[in-house]
Amino acid sequence: MNGKLKNNEKQRAAERKTAWSLAEFEVAPQEGHVRFHDLSLPDALMRGIHRLGFEFCSPIQAKTLPITLDGVDCIGKAQTGTGKTAAFLITIITDLLENPLDEQFDREPRALILAPTRELALQIADDARHLTYFTDLNVASLVGGMYYDTQIKQVKGKIDIVVATPGRLIDFMRKREVFLDQIETLVIDEADRMLDMGFIPDVKSIERATPTPENRQTLMFSATFSYDVLNLANRWTRDPVTIEIEPEVKSSDAVEQKIFLVSADEKYGLLKHFLQHDDIERVMIFANRRDLVKTLSGRLKRDGFDCLMLSGEVPQAKRTSTLEKFKRGDLRILVATDVAGRGIHVDGVSHVVNFTLPEDAEDYVHRIGRTGRAGAKGKSISFACEDDSFQIPALEKYMGAKIVLEYPPEEWLDKQKGG
Numbered sequence: 001m002n003g004k005l006k007n008n009e010k011q012r013a014a015e016r017k018t019a020w021s022l023a024e025f026e027v028a029p030q031e032g033h034v035r036f037h038d039l040s041l042p043d044a045l046m047r048g049i050h051r052l053g054f055e056f057c058s059p060i061q062a063k064t065l066p067i068t069l070d071g072v073d074c075i076g077k078a079q080t081g082t083g084k085t086a087a088f089l090i091t092i093i094t095d096l097l098e099n100p101l102d103e104q105f106d107r108e109p110r111a112l113i114l115a116p117t118r119e120l121a122l123q124i125a126d127d128a129r130h131l132t133y134f135t136d137l138n139v140a141s142l143v144g145g146m147y148y149d150t151q152i153k154q155v156k157g158k159i160d161i162v163v164a165t166p167g168r169l170i171d172f173m174r175k176r177e178v179f180l181d182q183i184e185t186l187v188i189d190e191a192d193r194m195l196d197m198g199f200i201p202d203v204k205s206i207e208r209a210t211p212t213p214e215n216r217q218t219l220m221f222s223a224t225f226s227y228d229v230l231n232l233a234n235r236w237t238r239d240p241v242t243i244e245i246e247p248e249v250k251s252s253d254a255v256e257q258k259i260f261l262v263s264a265d266e267k268y269g270l271l272k273h274f275l276q277h278d279d280i281e282r283v284m285i286f287a288n289r290r291d292l293v294k295t296l297s298g299r300l301k302r303d304g305f306d307c308l309m310l311s312g313e314v315p316q317a318k319r320t321s322t323l324e325k326f327k328r329g330d331l332r333i334l335v336a337t338d339v340a341g342r343g344i345h346v347d348g349v350s351h352v353v354n355f356t357l358p359e360d361a362e363d364y365v366h367r368i369g370r371t372g373r374a375g376a377k378g379k380s381i382s383f384a385c386e387d388d389s390f391q392i393p394a395l396e397k398y399m400g401a402k403i404v405l406e407y408p409p410e411e412w413l414d415k416q417k418g419g
């Protein structure tokens with residue numbers, strides 16, 4: 001773990017030394033899209049955004065950033081997968097970079113993000129570290145259930161952004177390891193889940209330890225706007241702007257979904273059948289792990305299919321060029337992991353293939369949301385073998401609908417070459 005961390009830091013130091021200018025981050029204006037370039041963000045942040053491969057703002061970013069960058073409070077109705085994390089992080093990072101403090105005050109955190117679960121908090125902290133990659137800003141994550149000592153060490157140094165779960169943050173406050181009186185931006189993420197999980201008393205104490213709503217910016221996000229959520233928003237924000245983003249297709253009419261029940265060694269043959277016989281304009285094939293994506297893409301190439309892969313191990317420049325090719329229509333088949341495939345918004349993806357079913361129903365929704373966009377019809381084809389079939393009930397429950405299950409006919413399976 002430590003070795004890995006060091007390597008990352010080494011790599012970061014090396015990357016930071018290389019020269020960079022905004023001219024390297026070219027995105028041509030496109031109607032109906034907001035570019036990060038249109039928001040006058042600091043260069044160091046733009047470089048981090050470029051490194052992540054983002055080009056255009058997602059809808060929630062396009063709606064919130066022009067408001068929140070002006071310091072206005074915001075209540076956002078948005079689920080995960082919409083890009084809400086980057087929306088509030090970009091707001092915070094811009095503020096911190098544009099308004100540096102004198103050294104003597106420069107110890108206590110200036111931004112606080114509260115999330116209900118450890119996983120979400122760690123994910124946010126990770127996103128924050130990526131976006132601050134080329135800055136001197138420090139991010140600390142204070143979450144329950146793990147390494148108290150390491151977390152204490154984090155807050156002993158200069159800290160700018162704290163991402164925390166409420167319980168653990170209260171522990172730190174009681175031990176006087178963290179002070180919140182310099183907080184300029186408070187983010188409360190997944191407020192509805194905070195309520196469901198009984199964290200509101202903790203969040204209230206935390207909120208009281210920060211400057212008053214008039215003296216800080218408050219951003220609240222929630223997937224639902226219940227009476228209780230709005231009530232809290234009313235107390236904690238000042239003249240907020242409310243922004244609602246519709247969730248991506250859940251069980252959308254625009255996407256026809258089918259699950260084929262097969263054995264593991266029949267999957268590849270069936271995939272080939274669809275690639276050869278279905279009317280595919282552009283297809284994204286998802287698999288759960290990087291190594292599987294690599295093997296699959298290699299095998300398709302050997303069989304004469306023009307395909308490329310997107311996964312965390314593909315260098316950024318290659319990822320960008322692959323995506324460009326796919327967008328232009330010069331590439332028909334893209335094999336991707338969930339993480340690499342998430343932010344991709346390309347119209348004209350006629351098919352999504354789930355070579356393996358994702359372990360998380362939310363990922364399934366993201367995957368099938370890559371097709372059926374912009375008024376077009378899309379098809380989602382999933383392969384379920386003995387290892388993935390057990391996920392089907394959870395998927396159906398999450399989608400609130402049954403998914404058609406089918407056994408493929410023998411002649412589609414190409415058994416000799418499958419496996």
Ligand code: AMP
Binds near residue numbers: 079080
């Ligand atoms: P979130 O809703 O914050 O969990 O974000 C969902 C995913 O979208 C994450 O993997 C982000 O890295 C990715 N993402 C966020 N903003 C953008 C963007 N503007 N362009 C492409 N991907 C994005």
